[in-house]
Amino acid sequence: MIRILLFIFFLQSICSNAQEIFHKTTKLMGSRFDLTVVANDSTEGRKYIEIAIEEITRIEKLISSWDTNSQTSEINRNAGIKPVKVDKELFDLIERAIAISKLTDGAFDISYASMDRIWKFESSMTKMPSKEEIAASVEKVGYENILLDKANHTVFLKKIGMKIGFGAIGKGYAADTTKQLLISKGVSSGIINASGDMNTWGKQPNGEDWTVAITNPMNKNKAFALLPLKQGAVVTSGDYEKFVMFDGIRYAHIINPKTGYPSRGIISVTVFAPSAELADALATSIFVMGKDIGLDRINQIPNVECIIIDTEGRVHQSQNIKINEKTN
Numbered sequence: 001m002i003r004i005l006l007f008i009f010f011l012q013s014i015c016s017n018a019q020e021i022f023h024k025t026t027k028l029m030g031s032r033f034d035l036t037v038v039a040n041d042s043t044e045g046r047k048y049i050e051i052a053i054e055e056i057t058r059i060e061k062l063i064s065s066w067d068t069n070s071q072t073s074e075i076n077r078n079a080g081i082k083p084v085k086v087d088k089e090l091f092d093l094i095e096r097a098i099a100i101s102k103l104t105d106g107a108f109d110i111s112y113a114s115m116d117r118i119w120k121f122e123s124s125m126t127k128m129p130s131k132e133e134i135a136a137s138v139e140k141v142g143y144e145n146i147l148l149d150k151a152n153h154t155v156f157l158k159k160i161g162m163k164i165g166f167g168a169i170g171k172g173y174a175a176d177t178t179k180q181l182l183i184s185k186g187v188s189s190g191i192i193n194a195s196g197d198m199n200t201w202g203k204q205p206n207g208e209d210w211t212v213a214i215t216n217p218m219n220k221n222k223a224f225a226l227l228p229l230k231q232g233a234v235v236t237s238g239d240y241e242k243f244v245m246f247d248g249i250r251y252a253h254i255i256n257p258k259t260g261y262p263s264r265g266i267i268s269v270t271v272f273a274p275s276a277e278l279a280d281a282l283a284t285s286i287f288v289m290g291k292d293i294g295l296d297r298i299n300q301i302p303n304v305e306c307i308i309i310d311t312e313g314r315v316h317q318s319q320n321i322k323i324n325e326k327t328n
């Protein structure tokens, strides 16, 4: 009898631990999101995915500079006119973005966005913007002119024509926030993958770490490396999706805020960091800083590592990283 009871108990414990992986791929923030959660059954799995989608949609409404109803658009419309009161969440995000600008000597700058009036990587540009257009546009860029009033939670862009945009940090931020929300709802494990900006937590139901594939910039259909990821975030930023070509020169969608010209020399950057937001912003910054300064800077930040691939296909990595390259 005891044996039977023990057997039933054993069976029950297996069944109650039988967690499964649930996935959904969907388009949010204008990008592909792959959402993965571990749950006890499909009803629970679907519910968690739904919570994630709602959260990402909420963030998009707050930070999008395309959506004319967002607080971000309100800030942009009032550039040079007046400070705009915003939610604490947006205020804090802008404050952290400015901190990253300082950390990267201005390579990262959310006020790069005024230049999306002349550099349009999404649609077909037919010629280079003129030197004059670039000079006039770069004049509106500068994180020093984003004025924050902490007591009143207002944001003021000092110059008329200034504009902020979260293209280089928003997806990472959404991945972090969604992860935290799901954890607070009791989700033990999952991956939020925002087009290569990934944050993971927990383990797979079989007890193994999640394995993340990093895109090969030379061939998007092949993984460049497969890495186990325990807790943190990994972000890959590449110029293989958004770029323009003029006179045989490839210009990436990441702009040097000081010159107004797109960065060159690097085709892909992968950054590992405790948060996807930081990894996302740093990946973009490395494009602008270039390989040498980028590596040097990353080597000085604790718990942050990177892999850079230059336009010749050479791989450079920060001091504490060890990868087994996978070429096919």
Ligand code: ADP
Binding pocket: 107, 108, 109, 110, 112, 165, 166, 167, 168, 169, 195, 196, 236, 237, 238, 241, 253, 254, 255, 256, 257, 280, 283, 284, 288
């Ligand atoms: P992806 O969106 O392909 O993952 P990134 O995270 O590197 O790539 O972000 C690139 C986007 O960041 C650009 O499309 C643009 O919206 C914005 N951006 C471009 N240059 C800068 C810059 N110097 N600082 C901050 N954001 C930038």
Ligand code: MG
Binding pocket: 167, 168, 169, 237, 279, 280, 281, 282, 283, 284
């Ligand atoms: Mg980025």
